[in-house]
Amino acid sequence: MVKRDNWQLGRQMEYPYEGPPPRKQVAYIFDANKCIACQTCTLACKTAWTSGKGQETMFWNNVETKPYGGYPQGWDTRLLEKQEPARWRGKVLASKTIFEHGNPLDPPTGHKPAFTDYAAPNLGEDDVSASVAPGTHFNGVHDAWMYYLPRICNHCDSPACLAACPRKAIYKRPEDGIVLIDQERCRGYQECVSACPYKKTFFNMVSRTSEKCIGCYPRVEQGEVALCVESCIGKIRMHGFLTTQAPPREDNPLDYLIKIRKVALPLYPQFGTGPNVYYIPPLHVATGILEQMFGPGVDEAKRQYLAAKEDKQLLGAMILFGSQNRIVERFEVQGDEVVGWSGAGEEVTRVPFTEPVHLRASYDAAREVYRHNTT
């Protein structure tokens, strides 16, 4: 075991392997206030990557309803029951991660889902946390709540799947931190399936190997965002890179939103893997339950999110969500627009703060037809 820095925990933690951080780390922000569970992302991923034999129950991207939904069923609650409750002293985790229990040679704390846990991807969809009185209207935080949680592999800083693999078949790419399974080396022991706290490796019963989200690496190598990001109807997703070997940059939208403004938070940071999908927490859900899912920064993140309408820099970074299919590595607010550039310095997006409104006459005299202004 070695000690590794885990910035999400505010401390070092034990992990089986040493290794420098990747040159940059692929990362995503999902705005949980905006997801409508249309599952376009799920289908985009499924049709592109997991439509083959043995992949029927594989959803590298899934969208579940919290609090009751989960795919595979109970992926998080079962691990939460095995772990002591997360204890934070300020921003420092005082409880143990999944790597810090028992014998250092033991695999990370985890569980292997049963076959039936993969049977109902949308169980619990749209179920709320309590019954809602008729006539109840929104007035801020809801007593009864639900929200949609889109999930993909987190391409973790310290992946539990990689730590658990006895074949060393799982590796993290030094150029961008994407975590992959070498299909030639994998023997299907499924230790990664048990170890991943997010249950984002899946066993293929035809090939007899484990498979997982590949971070759309062929697209990333071309400077394009992942398919789940490009296809997102709600424009809730941003895909880019975190700076790893230098201080966070104000002009990198991911660094800015995650590390500088802290408006987006990791999912279950207490597990200790350093997940790299960051969520803007849903405003209408009480902070207490959200702190169990996203750690101690929830109130601060909600405050920042609400302040964005008065803060051009913050709003500028946020209106880049879904504005283009290229990865933005640098952005700048220029007057009433925000501009984004690729890693190669090419301008790839320019978004106005206020969309222009075009009004058309309802009657088109040239064609002698009435028109609606809704299309």
Ligand code: SF4
């Ligand atoms: S989310 Fe799971 S599968 Fe993905 S890198 Fe982390 S531990 Fe591995």
Ligand code: SF4
């Ligand atoms: S496409 Fe976007 S809005 Fe639709 S379910 Fe996926 S993340 Fe949510």
